Amino acid sequence: MSIELVDIHKAFGDNEVLKGFSLSIQEGQTTSVIGGSGSGKSVALKHIVGLLRPDQGEVWVDGENVSRLDQESLYVLRRNVGYVFQFAALFDSMTIEENVGMGLKRMGGHTDAEIRDRARECLQLVDLEGYGDRLPSQLSGGQRKRAGLARAIATEPKYILYDEPTTGLDPLTTAVIDELIMRMSDELSVTGLVITHNMTSAFRVSDRIAMLYDGRIRYEGTPEEVRNADDPVVKGFIEGRPELMESIP
Amino acid sequence: MDVILSPVRAVGRGAVSAVEALGRAGYLGIDAMHALRKGSLWAPHLLGQMARVGVESVPIALFIATFTGIVLALQASYTFTGTVPLYFVGTLVGKTMVLELGPVLTGLALSGRVGANIAAEIGTMRVTEQIDALEALAYDPVAYLVVPKVLAGILMFPVVVVLANGVGIVSGWVTAMLLLDMSSQEFVKGLQLFFRPFDVQFSIIKSATFGLTVTAVGCAFGFHTRGGAEGVGRATTRAVVISSMIILVLDAFWAAVLL
Numbered sequence: 001m002s003i004e005l006v007d008i009h010k011a012f013g014d015n016e017v018l019k020g021f022s023l024s025i026q027e028g029q030t031t032s033v034i035g036g037s038g039s040g041k042s043v044a045l046k047h048i049v050g051l052l053r054p055d056q057g058e059v060w061v062d063g064e065n066v067s068r069l070d071q072e073s074l075y076v077l078r079r080n081v082g083y084v085f086q087f088a089a090l091f092d093s094m095t096i097e098e099n100v101g102m103g104l105k106r107m108g109g110h111t112d113a114e115i116r117d118r119a120r121e122c123l124q125l126v127d128l129e130g131y132g133d134r135l136p137s138q139l140s141g142g143q144r145k146r147a148g149l150a151r152a153i154a155t156e157p158k159y160i161l162y163d164e165p166t167t168g169l170d171p172l173t174t175a176v177i178d179e180l181i182m183r184m185s186d187e188l189s190v191t192g193l194v195i196t197h198n199m200t201s202a203f204r205v206s207d208r209i210a211m212l213y214d215g216r217i218r219y220e221g222t223p224e225e226v227r228n229a230d231d232p233v234v235k236g237f238i239e240g241r242p243e244l245m246e247s248i249p
Numbered sequence: 250m251d252v253i254l255s256p257v258r259a260v261g262r263g264a265v266s267a268v269e270a271l272g273r274a275g276y277l278g279i280d281a282m283h284a285l286r287k288g289s290l291w292a293p294h295l296l297g298q299m300a301r302v303g304v305e306s307v308p309i310a311l312f313i314a315t316f317t318g319i320v321l322a323l324q325a326s327y328t329f330t331g332t333v334p335l336y337f338v339g340t341l342v343g344k345t346m347v348l349e350l351g352p353v354l355t356g357l358a359l360s361g362r363v364g365a366n367i368a369a370e371i372g373t374m375r376v377t378e379q380i381d382a383l384e385a386l387a388y389d390p391v392a393y394l395v396v397p398k399v400l401a402g403i404l405m406f407p408v409v410v411v412l413a414n415g416v417g418i419v420s421g422w423v424t425a426m427l428l429l430d431m432s433s434q435e436f437v438k439g440l441q442l443f444f445r446p447f448d449v450q451f452s453i454i455k456s457a458t459f460g461l462t463v464t465a466v467g468c469a470f471g472f473h474t475r476g477g478a479e480g481v482g483r484a485t486t487r488a489v490v491i492s493s494m495i496i497l498v499l500d501a502f503w504a505a506v507l508l
Contacts, residue, residue, distance in 0.1 A: 049385055075387040075388075078385055079387050081385070083381075083382070086378070089377060089381065089382035090382075091379055091382070092377075102386050102388075151386075
């Protein structure tokens, strides 16, 4: 078991977002968590790297209870986890190459030339060769997402967490990002967790899909099982038919 | 009943939110103290921040000081003429610039320039998840963002204030010679009359605490920004207002404690 979230509860004021969220992510697989906007998918993701701490429940990564780690141990753990943010979260005062090299710089033990070479290699991997000296503001939305992915893979992490990697992108750019996610899994053997509400992407990139509904996982299975699920919530969501979900108490 | 209770509720909510903000700022302060040990994260950025906080603030500080010196000389002459020897113009310009107006006016001006800049920058980083990204890349955001800015404020505000004091006195001196028919010797005589080296120390201590206030308050409001562009705007405004208020309170505090 590589990543496991057990009975996570998380509230912000009176708003209880996660109400017993549990999910296991198998090593080497890409798992997608689907669910409506505001259902708490990103909140669940942030628990894995300790950006949020659960009110109740436990998060385990490689046998370490993340919610009990002190800040320093958390930083060590994060070196194994790449995080692709929804809007890329590139540092806007730095060039793309500097952004990509940030993780390696922090790890230490690399010369500036080595960091630069690795950054260029990662940019090549996401088809952004030659964009290294540009600022984030000079890139399109899709390019920024790819640069965010390049930054996440630069340290060769064991896991990559993708927070809505295709939201707001056109279908062609979405396909390019999906292709990259699959390459990360196939070529670099990275374990992936994708948060999305784009069903086409979820079916394309995932080995397993879990549906988050009302603060907990409602259904989990292979893409085929999800596609054929009888559960009205899952069916209503993937077919875009809210009337099926309205009958649920 | 609601008419009576709603203002009470509003006051209560305001008080709770003020205490919460104070608590968050306190935690950030403790984190910043711990982050001082992580020199490899903040030291490379210190010089750059000193330039941004200090060197880039010099023009506005000197502009304010120049006109403050002119006004002080003219008002002193207006007050003293016919009652007190005119060389006291030099005394008043020197004492007032060094003890009060140099540090306070520079502090207030820089709370707008530096404090707003810091709150907006860190606030934008917060709402665009750049601070989360720093954490995800194993950077301590307090060591990386907050510590170099606050240290730069503590180190550079006194430098800017000493320059402002000097320029204010010189502009008062020139004004006295050109507009008040005073000789240079008269002005310098007044300037030296009640001068004590402690005045400069007082000015430096005061401005260092103003530097700490402006940068720390900017960082605290930026760091806890919520709610997109509107939140950044709110954080920026609050940072300027609160740091200006603290500067005035500190001004009175240092006068009571050290003078």
